[in-house]
Amino acid sequence: MNWKGERRTTTAAHKTWRLAVLQRDNFTCQLKLNGCTVKATQADHKHNVKSGGAEHDVNNGQAACTNCHKQKTQAESLQARRRRGPGTPPPGSASLP
Template sequence: MCQLKLPGCTHRATQADHIINVKAGGGQYDVDNGQGACEPCHKQKTQQESIEARRKIRRIPKPE
């Protein structure tokens, strides 16, 4: 079962996801840093992490 349950979730986990992105300090091979995700949820989470990483590089303030 998908553990992210974001909008568009298919509820069937077909991919592995790092809870804390490896580049953000999460353990790549840490079993406790993993969760199941469906493809749509994994894609959404990855896109959001990418946006956040670019925002930090550019030092653009996060909209509130």
């Protein structure tokens, strides 16, 4: 479940995409950031879906270990918060009166 409560990663299409990306990259992390464990268990979107990246295009995927995927996701989240500005809620969230 993502931060908006969507379950897009549990769909059959996503599972098929994930496995295709992992197999193509031989289950080897492509990010190689600090703390990389090399063994990939997750598929990462090179260009995130929220920013217009293709959701199920294998060419928009790369295998990632848990540590590297977490770091990349946190960096993308921080960039998005900076673009929105302080105190601005994420898109699609309800604002309080």
